[in-house]
Amino acid sequence: xxxQQRRPTLMDVAEAAGVSRALVSIVMRGAPGAAExxxxxxxxxxxxxxxxxxxxxxxxxxxxxxxxxxxxxTSEPFHAEIVDAAYAGAAERGYExxxxxxxxxxxxxxxxxxxxxxxxEALILISPTLGSQELAxxxxxxxxxxxxxxxxxxxxxxxxxxxxxxxxxxxxxxAALGHRRIVHVxxxxxxxxDQRRDAFRTEMLRRGLEPFVVPGGLxxxxxxxxxxxxxGNPPSxxxxxNDRSALGVIEGLRTAGLRVPADVSVVGYDDSQFARLSYVxxxxxxxxxxxxxxxxxxxAVERLAGADAPAHLVRTPHLVVRNTTGPARPN
Amino acid sequence: xxxQQRRPTLMDVAEAAGVSRALVSIVMRGAPGAAExxxxxxxxxxxxxxxxxxxxxxxxxxxxxxxxxxxxxTSEPFHAEIVDAAYAGAAERGYExxxxxxxxxxxxxxxxxxxxxxxxEALILISPTLGSQELAxxxxxxxxxxxxxxxxxxxxxxxxxxxxxxxxxxxxxxAALGHRRIVHVxxxxxxxxDQRRDAFRTEMLRRGLEPFVVPGGLxxxxxxxxxxxxxGNPPSxxxxxNDRSALGVIEGLRTAGLRVPADVSVVGYDDSQFARLSYVxxxxxxxxxxxxxxxxxxxAVERLAGADAPAHLVRTPHLVVRNTTGPARPN
DNA sequence: ACCAGTCTATAGAACGTTCTAGACATTCAC
DNA sequence: GTGAATGTCTAGAACGTTCTATAGACTGGT
Numbered sequence: 001x002x003x004q005q006r007r008p009t010l011m012d013v014a015e016a017a018g019v020s021r022a023l024v025s026i027v028m029r030g031a032p033g034a035a036e037x038x039x040x041x042x043x044x045x046x047x048x049x050x051x052x053x054x055x056x057x058x059x060x061x062x063x064x065x066x067x068x069x070x071x072x073x074t075s076e077p078f079h080a081e082i083v084d085a086a087y088a089g090a091a092e093r094g095y096e097x098x099x100x101x102x103x104x105x106x107x108x109x110x111x112x113x114x115x116x117x118x119x120x121e122a123l124i125l126i127s128p129t130l131g132s133q134e135l136a137x138x139x140x141x142x143x144x145x146x147x148x149x150x151x152x153x154x155x156x157x158x159x160x161x162x163x164x165x166x167x168x169x170x171x172x173x174x175a176a177l178g179h180r181r182i183v184h185v186x187x188x189x190x191x192x193x194d195q196r197r198d199a200f201r202t203e204m205l206r207r208g209l210e211p212f213v214v215p216g217g218l219x220x221x222x223x224x225x226x227x228x229x230x231x232g233n234p235p236s237x238x239x240x241x242n243d244r245s246a247l248g249v250i251e252g253l254r255t256a257g258l259r260v261p262a263d264v265s266v267v268g269y270d271d272s273q274f275a276r277l278s279y280v281x282x283x284x285x286x287x288x289x290x291x292x293x294x295x296x297x298x299x300a301v302e303r304l305a306g307a308d309a310p311a312h313l314v315r316t317p318h319l320v321v322r323n324t325t326g327p328a329r330p331n
Numbered sequence: 332x333x334x335q336q337r338r339p340t341l342m343d344v345a346e347a348a349g350v351s352r353a354l355v356s357i358v359m360r361g362a363p364g365a366a367e368x369x370x371x372x373x374x375x376x377x378x379x380x381x382x383x384x385x386x387x388x389x390x391x392x393x394x395x396x397x398x399x400x401x402x403x404x405t406s407e408p409f410h411a412e413i414v415d416a417a418y419a420g421a422a423e424r425g426y427e428x429x430x431x432x433x434x435x436x437x438x439x440x441x442x443x444x445x446x447x448x449x450x451x452e453a454l455i456l457i458s459p460t461l462g463s464q465e466l467a468x469x470x471x472x473x474x475x476x477x478x479x480x481x482x483x484x485x486x487x488x489x490x491x492x493x494x495x496x497x498x499x500x501x502x503x504x505x506a507a508l509g510h511r512r513i514v515h516v517x518x519x520x521x522x523x524x525d526q527r528r529d530a531f532r533t534e535m536l537r538r539g540l541e542p543f544v545v546p547g548g549l550x551x552x553x554x555x556x557x558x559x560x561x562x563g564n565p566p567s568x569x570x571x572x573n574d575r576s577a578l579g580v581i582e583g584l585r586t587a588g589l590r591v592p593a594d595v596s597v598v599g600y601d602d603s604q605f606a607r608l609s610y611v612x613x614x615x616x617x618x619x620x621x622x623x624x625x626x627x628x629x630x631a632v633e634r635l636a637g638a639d640a641p642a643h644l645v646r647t648p649h650l651v652v653r654n655t656t657g658p659a660r661p662n
Numbered sequence: 663a664c665c666a667g668t669c670t671a672t673a674g675a676a677c678g679t680t681c682t683a684g685a686c687a688t689t690c691a692c
Numbered sequence: 693g694t695g696a697a698t699g700t701c702t703a704g705a706a707c708g709t710t711c712t713a714t715a716g717a718c719t720g721g722t
Contacts, residue, residue: 020702060678062681
């Protein structure tokens with residue numbers, strides 16, 4: 001049962017195929033320098049023995065590990081979507097992904113250090129909370145790409161979503177439906193809450209509309225609470241900071257006897273898996289995880305290919321219209 | 332900017348401290364065999380140079396890597412909670428966790444192979460979908476622990492939650508509140524749906540109650556749909572297969588003009604992060620991610636310590652009572 | 663004085679790969 | 693027919709650790 005037989009090495013395959021270790025290495029890597037006939041022979045021997053290259057040794061020896069380190073938060077469902085897309089993006093460019101989670105007793109520095117220790121050539125950190133000082137420290141050891149956060153100093157690349165554009169899409173959409181009294185339930189002290197709030201003000205004023213902003217937050221409770229403060233003078237439409245908050249808002253409107261979208265339209269932000277699948281069918285601004293993930297991978301690869309200096313890339317979000325927005329009620 | 336200076340090695344530290352490589356290794360590992368004075372000296376030199384051990388080399392050379400491989404699905408939020416807890420559990424026992432995700436273009440076999448290639452001593456697979464044939468294949472190379480699934484053959488350990496006990500808790504709770512017409516919206520073809528359905532039947536019959544079962548599924552839509560089929564003869568209480576389905580049920584009841592819990596009580600399953608934080612305040616059966624995670628880690632460690640044969644462990648869930656359950660309406 | 667035991671330290675092999683340099687054949691150009 | 697170029701292969705060093713074996717310096721007991 002527990003007969004842990006030693007796993008076969010290059011040497012074993014070499015002996016079985018009657019060639020040298022180096023040649024087996026060449027064949028396994030798909031590198032040029034082996035005749036087609038021997039290539040077949042070696043591959044056959046490897047298959048026979050159940051040989052798999054040892055990634056530790058491979059990583060240790062090779063000049064280029066072609067390994068991209070990716071850190072994510074276990075507490076953020078959206079990060080999982082990015083992880084998913086990053087695997088595909090990396091594979092396309094001939095890179096592997098090494099994962100490291102930021103978890104309860106495991107701070108971000110630890111997660112990042114672990115990736116470096118594994119031999120990652122570059123780091124992609126999803127919504128890092130580290131100071132730009134510390135980020136710069138990592139950047140001295142390998143290219144670092146910050147994903148979902150752009151105020152990370154000039155030593156670090158960043159790929160983020162255009163918050164202004166996202167809010168503009170939401171305002172545009174609602175304005176086109178005839179809404180005029182639009183309220184933004186903001187994200188409080190959250191990352192990028194300021195950007196979205198400012199964008200809301202700008203876009204509303206540009207259209208000659210008054211920008212009502214209500215303090216909110218990241219959770220359903222925050223949305224619910226914000227909604228309560230609107231009691232007595234309900235808006236025609238609400239743009240929430242994120243989907244979870246939007247859900248709270250919807251809940252609040254309902255308990256106040258208002259229908260969505262017949263009486264009030266609601267727009268979320270994130271287009272989270274939840275918003276998509278849920279019975280809620282939330283109209284939401286999508287940051288597009290796959291897009292962001294591949295952009296981050298691309299940027300990391302470019303830096304490794306010798307791109308001069310860190311850049312701050314911004315991707316444009318798009319609006320996904322579902323069932324929580326509709327024409328404004330004539331009054 | 333891109334001055335990638337070579338990272339310091341044991342050799343560099345050894346030279347700086349004026350000792351041998353081997354001694355530095357001993358100090359860095361905290362192994363016995365170094366005088367306290369030199370230990371300080373070496374540590375100081377390492378700190379000075381910013382030395383960090385190279386995990387590739389370390390993993391390659393050491394007999395015991397003390398590395399536990401953990402595979403999870405990016406699509407399952409609950410898995411993230413387990414990953415979180417696994418880090419803590421492993422650290423407590425002096426092990427590290429290596430992560431590998433099952434993602435879109437990345438099947439489970441690939442995730443598991445990668446972990447083995449990295450030198451993991453044991454594998455913990457969260458809700459594996461592999462056949463017991465394939466699982467046994469991995470088990471020949473290293474101890475494998477299946478988490479959240481127990482029908483995995485006799486070559487593989489499993490740690491799962493007692494579905495029968497979970498359902499019993501829910502039925503008990505509702506019965507104690509005076510509910511008699513209780514409906515189970517089941518999980519369709521999902522893993523452990525059968526177990527929960529059977530448990531529901533048994534527990535209801537034991538109490539002389541008729542076990543109504545309605546086909547459901549994993550998502551909010553499934554719950555919503557199931558609810559629609561109950562129209563006309565609403566139950567007094569509903570036990571859903573999971574929290575997401577429970578949410579759909581609640582939504583369905585509401586649109587039918589029924590209040591929760593005043594008119595109908597609803598119990599979910601999973602006690603997901605979502606159910607906890609949400610404004611919904613769902614009463615739910617908790618599988619307790621930390622408990623399951625540490626149990627899985629423990630089991631892996633025991634197997635590595637030489638535990639004879641694979642075992643199938645079952646952990647008991649508990650009920651978290653929140654605001655979606657209340658006394659049955661007298662009629 | 664001597665041996666056994668303990669503590670500290672080191673040299674050098676080993677882990678399983680990739681890389682560098684070069685050997686040997688064969689082909690090609692002239 | 694010669695030199696260069698190309699294609700195939702190999703020996704052996706290297707990557708940065710840990711491990712095994714052993715050396716030397718002390719102790720303390722006889």
